[in-house]
Amino acid sequence: DTGVSQDPRHKITKRGQNVTFRCDPISEHNRLYWYRQTLGQGPEFLTYFQNEAQLEKSRLLSDRFSAERPKGSFSTLEIQRTEQGDSAMYLCASSTTGIGEQYFGPGTRLTVT
């Protein structure tokens, strides 16, 4: 069990550019979640997958955001036409089906200049 991994750990981009983040969950976990965390705040839910199906999306996930989990393993989160307000830590978590604890990755810190 290598834990949840995320890549890159840090990303600096200019406003208007597109960025893509990757998350690799714990191998036997079929649920994968994305959260956004701004400085000094708790994480806010963005979206989650069960296997390859995206089952829920938060209203925070604007049209500029898209997430995929094509083979039910790793997931990507893409932000198009980044804005300064997108600057945050993007956290990925995974779990087994059903109510239970989620295991978090180290996050990707995005800075939009």
Added chain:
Amino acid sequence: AQTVTQSQPEMSVQEAETVTLSCTYDTSESDYYLFWYKQPPSRQMILVIRQEAYKQQNATENRFSVNFQKAAKSFSLKISDSQLGDAAMYFCALDQAGTALIFGKGTTLSVSS
């Protein structure tokens, strides 16, 4: 709507002493889970303790224990014999449908020697 409230933005404790972090929540469901997560500075979020709502017995994990008051919708975390390594931001989180975790805004705990 489900909410989680942590009313203590900052707390401090001396080594070897005991500290209690407060959390209240609101949900209309009868079956749910509650969690405390720890997020050290610049490090990833880790699970400290979990509590199933249907269990009357308070959860304990070594030096960490909870006081779960279901009727009052209160879920406090007690840290006994505090150590320097306990310094972190602590988040209370609610999971009622096996989907998104709803987090409070966090309590920053500092530990002095």
